[in-house]
Amino acid sequence: xxxxxxxxxxxxxxxxxxxxxxxxxxxxxxxxxxxxxxxxxxxxxxxxxxxxxxxxxxxxxxxxxxxxxxxxxxxxxxxxxxxxxxxxxxxxxxxxxxxxxxxxxxxxxxxxxxxxxxxxxxxxxxxxxxxxxxxxxxxxxxxxxxxxxxxxxxxxxxxxxxxxxxxxxxxxxxxxxxxxxxxxxxxxxxxxxxxxxxxxxxxxxxxxxxxxxxxxxxxxxxxxxxxxxxxxxxxxxxxxxxxxxxxxxxxxxxxxxxxxxxxxxxxxxxxxxxxxxxxxxxxxxxxxxxxxxxxxxxxxxxxxxxxxxxxxxxxxxxxxxxxxxxxxxxxxxxxxxxxxxxxxxxxxxxxxxxxxxxxxxxxxxxxxxxxxxxxxxxxxxxxxxxxxxxxxxxxxxxxxxxxxxxxxxxxxxxxxxxxxxxxxxxxxxxxxxxxxxxxxxxxxxxxxxxxxxxxxxxxxxxx
Ligand code: PA5
Numbered sequence: 001x002x003x004x005x006x007x008x009x010x011x012x013x014x015x016x017x018x019x020x021x022x023x024x025x026x027x028x029x030x031x032x033x034x035x036x037x038x039x040x041x042x043x044x045x046x047x048x049x050x051x052x053x054x055x056x057x058x059x060x061x062x063x064x065x066x067x068x069x070x071x072x073x074x075x076x077x078x079x080x081x082x083x084x085x086x087x088x089x090x091x092x093x094x095x096x097x098x099x100x101x102x103x104x105x106x107x108x109x110x111x112x113x114x115x116x117x118x119x120x121x122x123x124x125x126x127x128x129x130x131x132x133x134x135x136x137x138x139x140x141x142x143x144x145x146x147x148x149x150x151x152x153x154x155x156x157x158x159x160x161x162x163x164x165x166x167x168x169x170x171x172x173x174x175x176x177x178x179x180x181x182x183x184x185x186x187x188x189x190x191x192x193x194x195x196x197x198x199x200x201x202x203x204x205x206x207x208x209x210x211x212x213x214x215x216x217x218x219x220x221x222x223x224x225x226x227x228x229x230x231x232x233x234x235x236x237x238x239x240x241x242x243x244x245x246x247x248x249x250x251x252x253x254x255x256x257x258x259x260x261x262x263x264x265x266x267x268x269x270x271x272x273x274x275x276x277x278x279x280x281x282x283x284x285x286x287x288x289x290x291x292x293x294x295x296x297x298x299x300x301x302x303x304x305x306x307x308x309x310x311x312x313x314x315x316x317x318x319x320x321x322x323x324x325x326x327x328x329x330x331x332x333x334x335x336x337x338x339x340x341x342x343x344x345x346x347x348x349x350x351x352x353x354x355x356x357x358x359x360x361x362x363x364x365x366x367x368x369x370x371x372x373x374x375x376x377x378x379x380x381x382x383x384x385x386x387x388x389x390x391x392x393x394x395x396x397x398x399x400x401x402x403x404x405x406x407x408x409x410x411x412x413x414x415x416x417x418x419x420x421x422x423x424x425x426x427x428x429x430x431x432x433x434x435x436x437x438x439x440x441x442x443x444x445x446x447x448x449x450x451x452x453x454x455x456x457x458x459x460x461x462x463x
Contacts, residue, residue: 004258004424006276008283008410010399014067016288016350016406026282027272033439034278037062037431038268040438044230054325058445061430062232064238065260066422072254080225081253084240087203087223088247090132095201096160099151099183100245101140102167102462103175105233105448106205108311109426110167111138112237115307116422117251133250140166140179144263146279148179151185162187163201167241169227171210180212184219231333232445234315237426246453252419259423267431276412277431283410284327284353284432285439293408294327295351297345299334300357301395304417306333308355319433319444326442346401354402354409358395361416364390381443 011017041062043050050057091098100110114136119125122373123135137151155162164183168176184202185408191197199220206212207227216224225240227233236242238260244251263277264306272278287293296316298309309331320326332341345352382390402409412428414421437444 002262002275002276002424003415004421004428005413006280006410007413008279010403010409010411011283011353013403013406013408016291016330017408018283018290022286022290023279023282024273026286027278029439030272030275030278030282030435033281033435034267034272034275036438037434040434047142054233054443056443058230058232058235058447059227059434061235061238062231063265064228064231065257065427066245068238069254069261070259080240081243081257083223084244085253087225088244089133091163091165091201091203091248092112094161095163096127096158097135097137097155097162098139098161098165098248099155099243100165100167101176101179101183102138102205102241103141103173104314105236106167106169106173106176106236106241107138107141108307108314109237109242110425111313112308113242113246113251113256113422114249116304116417117246117419118249120304122249131250134163134248135160138243139183140176143175148182155188156186156353162190163203165203165205165244166212167205167227167244168205168210168212169233169236169241171212171215174454174461177211178236180215181375182242188190194419203244205244232447234311234318234447234458235430235445237311238423246419254428255419256423259420259425260427261423262420263424263427263431267427277428277435280355280410280412280428281328281432281436281439284355285436287353287408288327291408292351295352296327296329296453297354298329298331299337299354300331301334301391302357302359302362302417303333303336305357305359306331308342308422308425309333311426315433318447318450320437320440320441320442323328325440334398335391338394338398342398346405346407350407352407354407356395356399356409356411358411358413359415359417360413363416364416434457 040057040059044057044059045063055329068346071079076082139148139151166180175307188195188198200222202219202221203223204212204216204221205225205227224242227236227239227241231239238257247253267277298312300306300309313329313331316329366388369382369385371380371383399409434444
């Protein structure tokens with residue numbers, strides 16, 4: 001069962017929005033796109049040749065949650081999930097910090113998981129509050145010399161024992177590879193006479209061949225995890241790419257997968273009018289085609305969802321930003337960004353669909369405003385209100401202001417933010433992205449446009 005919901009009530013506006021009947025009329029097309037996505041998944045799983053017009057077909061993410069969970073139940077300790085958890089526990093027992101190297105789809109999901117599910121100041125709290133798990137840093141996702149070296153110095157100055165998790169499906173991405181080479185040198189230096197331990201402190205996640213695969217073998221890495229064939233980078237968060245970092249953080253990876261599997265089940269079986277994935281796609285599509293809303297604002301109402309939003313920005317942009325099509329994704333965090341982008345969203349061009357991403361309940365007890373003898377701020381009249389009360393009023397007030405000006409909004413609601421709901425959300429938006437691709441005739445897999453910069457960068461470096 002899924003527990004997240006999608007309410008598109010705020011897009012049914014006249015003028016400025018669509019009619020509910022239009023969404024209903026799109027139902028058969030959405031159902032056909034769903035069938036195509038499911039057939040893609042079956043074709044991929046069958047191992048049969050993929051026809052040219054379908055290539056590339058990275059549909060392996062569809063069945064991955066169920067496959068990993070079933071394998072865990074069937075073969076226990078020999079399963080990928082069990083190996084991944086024991087590798088994570090081994091690292092966690094050995095080091096104070098883990099540096100996760102990767103870029104794009106090879107890091108954004110892991111970061112989203114950390115920010116959504118861990119203590120907000122995870123790296124700063126005492127080890128006991130991290131339940132003895134290592135701090136986690138993300139690098140190799142840029143080539144910022146100073147930031148990179150600041151991390152090296154930080155690890156050095158604290159005298160941390162640290163490990164590297166290097167993630168690259170192709171194994172040849174320059175940003176990640178360069179960071180890995182430099183960090184490997186640093187790590188080797190810290191080990192001194194214990195250089196043999198290097199193979200235990202480096203855990204690669206990569207494809208079944210390639211430069212990183214070869215390097216990992218040469219280093220004698222004790223454990224290595226796959227980015228399965230047929231799973232594209234931005235669809236790989238629920239493979240070892242996201243699960244290994246999550247397990248190192250001590251998070252419940254089975255719950256993440258169970259949430260995603262629940263979303264798969266809902267996607268397959270719920271009729272279009274009750275299907276959160278199909279409704280979401282239908283609304284986004286109609287708002288773009290009928291109302292020119294080609295800017296999709298994911299308005300997250302909580303700081304812990306910002307990295308999730310950035311993960312989604314990449315997913316949508318790289319999947320559908322092709323052949324001169326594709327809406328522009330934009331993640332914002334409210335109420336913070338009401339004070340920066342709010343003016344434009346309330347009164348700027350009418351080209352935006354705002355999708356609110358709302359947690360109904362916070363994980364911690366509500367902080368109360370309270371009474372004070374110093375009432376210069378005149379907050380005593382709100383003394384019994386809590387921060388969640390203020391947030392709820394901000395959400396309602398903002399939606400009302402948009403509605404009054406005929407600006408469309410929709411809501412995705414999570415009862416609470418934890419591994420299960422996050423797993424649902426990841427899978428919902430991956431499914432929605434591929435369904436929309438099939439609906440508009442754009443192959444959501446592959447990212448040919450990213451190659452141009454890589455080719456030029458290499459040419460400049462090697463000339
Ligand atoms: O979605 C994608 O496929 C990309 O964003 C990749 O994840 C990114 O380019 C990194 O590639 P790799 O994992 O091969 O280093």
